[in-house]
Structure formats: structure tokens, C-alpha cells
Amino acid sequence: MFEFNRIKRLPPYVFAIVNALKMESRRKGEDIIDLGMGNPDMSAPKHIIDKLCEAAKNPKNHRYSASKGITQLRVAISEWYKRRYDVDIDPESEAVVTIGSKEGLSHLALATIQPGDVVMTPTPAYPIHPYSVIIAGGEVTSIPIGPGIDFFDEMEKAFKKTWPRPKVLIINFPHNPTTQVVDGLDFFKKVVDFAKENNIIVIQDFAYADLTFDDYKAPSFLQAPGAKDVGVEFFSLTKSYSMAGWRVGFCVGNKDIVGALIKIKSYLDYGMFQPIQIASIVALRGPQECVDEFRLVYQSRRNALIKGLNSAGWKMDSPKATMFAWAEIPEPFKKMGSLDFCKFLITEAKVAVSPGIGFGEGGDGYVRFALVENEHRIKQAVAGIKKVLNKQ
Numbered sequence: 495m496f497e498f499n500r501i502k503r504l505p506p507y508v509f510a511i512v513n514a515l516k517m518e519s520r521r522k523g524e525d526i527i528d529l530g531m532g533n534p535d536m537s538a539p540k541h542i543i544d545k546l547c548e549a550a551k552n553p554k555n556h557r558y559s560a561s562k563g564i565t566q567l568r569v570a571i572s573e574w575y576k577r578r579y580d581v582d583i584d585p586e587s588e589a590v591v592t593i594g595s596k597e598g599l600s601h602l603a604l605a606t607i608q609p610g611d612v613v614m615t616p617t618p619a620y621p622i623h624p625y626s627v628i629i630a631g632g633e634v635t636s637i638p639i640g641p642g643i644d645f646f647d648e649m650e651k652a653f654k655k656t657w658p659r660p661k662v663l664i665i666n667f668p669h670n671p672t673t674q675v676v677d678g679l680d681f682f683k684k685v686v687d688f689a690k691e692n693n694i695i696v697i698q699d700f701a702y703a704d705l706t707f708d709d710y711k712a713p714s715f716l717q718a719p720g721a722k723d724v725g726v727e728f729f730s731l732t733k734s735y736s737m738a739g740w741r742v743g744f745c746v747g748n749k750d751i752v753g754a755l756i757k758i759k760s761y762l763d764y765g766m767f768q769p770i771q772i773a774s775i776v777a778l779r780g781p782q783e784c785v786d787e788f789r790l791v792y793q794s795r796r797n798a799l800i801k802g803l804n805s806a807g808w809k810m811d812s813p814k815a816t817m818f819a820w821a822e823i824p825e826p827f828k829k830m831g832s833l834d835f836c837k838f839l840i841t842e843a844k845v846a847v848s849p850g851i852g853f854g855e856g857g858d859g860y861v862r863f864a865l866v867e868n869e870h871r872i873k874q875a876v877a878g879i880k881k882v883l884n885k886q
């Protein structure tokens with residue numbers, strides 16, 4: 495038998511267990527409403543698709559591309575940051591296009607983390623945040639995050655009790671899975687000061703920048719004075735432009751960190767299919783009404799889910815951002831744990847959600863709902879859950 499040390503450090507993929515049960519139920523003819531994986535169900539806007547089709551008809555666009563992204567896309571990224579956040583980005587040295595933010599985060603970890611290096615990440619967390627570190631041979635120190643927790647205070651505690659001292663801090667606001675947000679720039683200013691004082695690299699995953707609800711607006715980490723001295727920010731077109739399968743993301747900020755990602759990518763890939771990059775320029779430079787339309791759809795779905803669950807007796811607050819709801823398991827079911835509770839919901843309510851334990855320590859008392867079905871289906875899911883809750 496062959497053994498691979500990096501693979502041995504990765505735990506079983508908990509979400510696969512729920513997915514297998516969901517697929518088994520569907521094979522039996524059962525209608526399972528899938529609110530598990532955060533996989534956007536809406537199509538990318540027509541003007542972006544049209545540009546993709548047009549560019550794909552040009553034979554020149556079928557050749558190898560640039561691993562760091564074509565120049566005009568990096569310029570469009572810089573323009574987008576200036577327009578949105580009044581942040582100046584040098585398209586040559588401070589921006590790199592990635593094949594989705596997940597690829598970028600993973601390869602940045604490989605470029606910057608050595609065996610034995612310690613990285614602080616939130617817990618619960620989007621799995622690639624801690625496991626990109628594990629794959630790179632590093633060690634993870636977890637920072638609790640969730641309702642009622644002072645994340646910055648917990649971060650300071652984690653730093654002080656960790657030796658060797660952490661080299662990198664990975665943050666993600668608005669946060670997946672807990673939907674936690676930061677109010678204004680004060681938090682990021684404190685993070686920048688902390689990073690400078692302790693010589694720490696900061697990596698902010700800004701995937702849900704545009705999926706904000708009611709009056710909340712998510713600030714960019716790079717808006718904080720001195721942020722580019724210590725860190726970078728990732729963004730993905732997946733949610734804002736409903737381009738999940740296109741795999742378009744980018745990393746911007748500190749030129750040394752961006753430069754490390756550019757260099758390692760130059761050995762690993764030739765960049766994404768050029769017509770996708772050309773269409774992404776249109777996404778960033780073109781009409782932005784589509785972004786707000788997607789946001790309003792998710793907001794309406796959020797309202798339907800939260801109102802329905804609250805009326806069913808499953809009490810929770812409305813998230814201010816992301817395409818998720820992070821729900822504490824109702825008291826009568828808590829002893830089951832999140833994995834068994836998710837199995838129970840599939841079997842009894844015909845609804846699939848994600849078990850909190852799949853997001854790491856601190857998640858087992860919760861499940862995550864993804865707003866990836868239309869309102870009618872969400873209301874249907876709530877009705878199924880209500881029947882189950884009322885049996886108790």
C-alpha cells in the first residue's frame with residue numbers, strides 16, 4: 495500500500511456523507527430540496543455570456559494564455575477596486591488573476607508556507623482556509639468565530655498562546671459559514687496594526703463582498719490605511735456575477751505576496767481559457783445592475799427562509815450578508831450532532847443542508863442553509879422542516 499503524508503493529514507470529507515444520502519434518496523424517487531452546497535443556481539448575465547461566445551469564435555483566443563491573467567483583465571480589476579473602494583492597485587505588480595479564489599488561496603499557501611509555519615484561521619471556516627495550510631505542510635491555530643464572540647479578542651488570545659508565533663492570518667468577512675460581518679473599517683484597522691506589530695501576513699477572502707442585505711455594506715480590507723503593507727485580498731466573480739463554474743477570481747494587494755503567487759502559478763498553469771478572461775473584463779467594466787439584481791434575489795430568499803423557520807419554531811436572526819444562514823440546531827435535536835441531524839432532515843423533511851462539523855471545530859451545534867433554490871422551493875423546504883419540528 496502507498497502512503498501519502500499530505501493526504502493522511504486531510505480528514506474524511508464530511509459533506510460527501512450527506513451528499514451520498516441525498517443522492518440515494520433521489521434515486522428512490524424522493525424530491526430532496528438541496529440547500530447544502532453554496533452553488534449559485536442563477537445564470538451569468540446575458541452580456542457576459544455573449545462576450546464569451548464572441549471571444550470563443552476567435553481562433554487566437556484558443557492558445558495558451560498568461561498565468562497571471564491577461565493585461566486588460568488586470569487593468570479592469572484595478573479600475574474596479576478604484577471605483578468601488580477608492581483603492582489604488584498596480585495591475586502589473588499588485589494584481590493576479592486566479593482560477594477561482596480557491597485555487598489562488600491554495601497556491602498562495604504553497605508559495606508562502608513552509609513546514610512548521612503556523613497560520614491562524616477562523617473556526618468554523620470554509621474548509622480551504624485551514625486545509626490549504628495543511629496541504630502546504632503548515633500548522634493551524636484556530637480562532638473561534640460566531641454569534642456573540644469578539645473575534646479580534648480571540649485572535650489576540652490565539653496569537654499569545656501559540657509558539658512558534660503565527661506567520662499568517664486568514665480572515666473572511668463576510669464570513670462563510672457563520673455569516674459574521676465587520677462594521678466599518680475599525681476592525682480592519684486594528685488587524686493592520688496588529689499585523690505590523692507582529693510581522694504577520696494577512697489574507698482576506700472577500701468572496702461575499704456584494705451579497706449584503708438591508709442597509710449593510712461590506713468594507714474592503716484594503717481600504718484600511720497600511721493594508722497593502724501587510725496583506726492581500728481575494729475576490730471571486732462566482733457570487734456577484736453568478737459565474738461559479740467559470741472559475742474566475744483574483745488576488746490584489748501587497749506586491750511581494752502577489753508576486754509570490756504570480757511566480758508559483760507561472761510553474762503550475764497557463765491561466766484560464768482566454769475567452770473567459772475577456773468576458774470577465776465585460777463583467778467588471780459593464781453594467782452592474784445585474785449584481786444588485788442577484789443580491790435582491792438572495793435577500794428575498796433569505797427573508798423567506800428566516801421568516802418560515804422562525805414561524806416553525808426554529809429561532810434565528812437574519813444574516814446581514816452571504817448566501818447562507820447559519821442556524822443553531824434546535825434544542826430537542828442538539829444531542830444528535832450536526833451530521834446525524836442533517837441525515838435526519840434528508841430522511842424526514844426531504845431537505846439537505848450542510849453539517850456544521852464539516853466546517854471544523856465549533857461548528858457541530860449548527861447547520862448551514864445555502865440560498866440556492868427559488869422562494870417556492872425554500873418555502874416547501876420550510877414546510878417539511880416544520881412538520882418534523884412539530885413532531886417533537
